[in-house]
Amino acid sequence: MPYLLKRVINSVLLLLITVSFVFFACRMIGDPALNMLGPGANDIALENLRRAAGLNDPLWLQWVRYMGGLLQGDFGVSYRYGFSVIPEADLKDIGVPVVDLVAERLPATFLLAGVAMAIAVPLGLGMGVIAAAYPRHLADRLVTVLSLAGVSIVQFWLGLMLIVLFAVQLGLLPTGGYGEPAHVVLPALTLAARPIGRIAQVVRSAMLDELAKPYVVTARAKGVAEWRVILLHALRNAAIPIITMIGDELSALLTGAILVEKIFAWPGIGLLIIDSLSRSDLPIIQVSIAVVATLVIIVNLLVDFAYRIIDPQIQLGRKA
């Protein structure tokens, strides 16, 4: 128990450090008031905004206020969305709350990541198991080649090529967008390519290790059907490296989604990040980076917990 608690505390600390780093880094690139109002703003408007937003206070106080706001669910307001008049009084009346903008985008990213994993996990598992069951056969070679290709390909380029083929040339699927089931096919396939390869590779080598162990020989000698040996005996024992890889790939997928969402105009959090970076919309950048980092940290944490459930022998916290 203390181990799990320690892991959670470490994760929260890491998150605090990340959020603070992003906060201070955003302040390094210049006057936030100028950034908000644009280069043509007059001095009176700038001063008003600084006073309203508390930008004249010392930086540490602003940081305390920002972190306090985060804890209370106040994520600030966006500079760019619905921001046509120069704010005189209260910023919160005019800007759009960041929390709404981010929350609005999360379901799309979850949908995309979910569909991609729903494609990648069964395919990767299946390919890896088949490759391990028939080592050195054609199927094994094919799986090796495909998984190497999967890790060597540039994801967003694959997306563009799929667009050229299926959307432009064949006209079967839309080039991008959101809303109908057809829209999710190409982005999900693009995102799934890499995890399919990585999962297949890990499943293959973990299964080969397990299939060489004495308990497999015993099971076969007892006359257990080969499919049972592979699926019920070996695969279960090979679960730990496989789970680790799936967890790694899930967090890689959350960041990989940034480019794929951009290519397919998929309105998820990745597209929000890219758009706000190009518009220098600092409040959104701060929060969306924190959100993605949180998701990745949570996935890592879950993988750690999953170990303990799968294999009670593992003593977490001990150095290997």
Add this chain to the structure above:
Amino acid sequence: MAGSSNPAIEDAIDPRDERETLRDYLRALGRDKVTASAALFLLALLAFTAGAEFLAPHKPTGLNLADRMLPPFSTGKKGLFYLLGTDELGRDLFTRLIYGARVSVSVGLLGATLSCFFGVIAGLTAGYYGGLYEDLVMRLVDGMLSLPSLLVALFVLFILGGGFANLILVFAVLHWMVFARMSRGLALAARSKTYVVAAKAMGASGRRIVFRHILPNVVAPILVLYTLEIAILILSEASLSFLGFGVQPPDPSWGLMIADGREHIRSAWWLVAFPGLAIFLTALCLNLVASWVRAVTDPAQRWRWFAIGSGGGG
């Protein structure tokens, strides 16, 4: 060695000829056609990168508006031949790919070299000395590894501004941890080996043990990781440059070329297809070479590669 009854194996792993010469490695490489072609591709890539001025068929900035948007294998108005076609300004795509390789490959090489340098120093010393120092280093490593690196790179480049030097800097800062984690494990394992104990007994200093005794013995796995890391960095460079936060326009890079070609994707697919293919092939070859190096330097597997050449056969 214990447990093996095959004389060929015994012979091949006899400590007397344990250190294969470069020639043995080349011969082993010659027997593996796939890896040999991958290595040749990488050599050719390096040659083109170094000698772009002499080897490129056209000038990288040679505008030729008469020959705009020509598909691959076409001949222009003045009889010039364009192997991979031309872009919207009539520049030869193959030439631009060669010049783009210069940027993409050097970002990968320099980034991987820097992160390897710092990571190995941090990891080996942490593993050898242990104690509070090790705890601090490994906590930093674990913390940084659990952050999404592409996103952090994107953000830092947004703050610092893109460009060749910043990109390499960001890669070095965000990728040294993998080397540190691996070398720490290697140093930890080496600490109790006889040769380290012997060196210590003879009064060698810690620094000498780490860099003169342990390091040469753990070069192989680090080399494998280094090769893989070059591939990963070339892919990341492409992503970051594509988004506009990496290498900046007058410099050509493969990622930027894809970004430029994207506007013409409906009419000129080759502008997007070939730069991506170049990245894909480079990464694929690096991966193939890495897994070969891993197999060849693995003590449990190496006899497969050398036994045949030394007359034994399996």
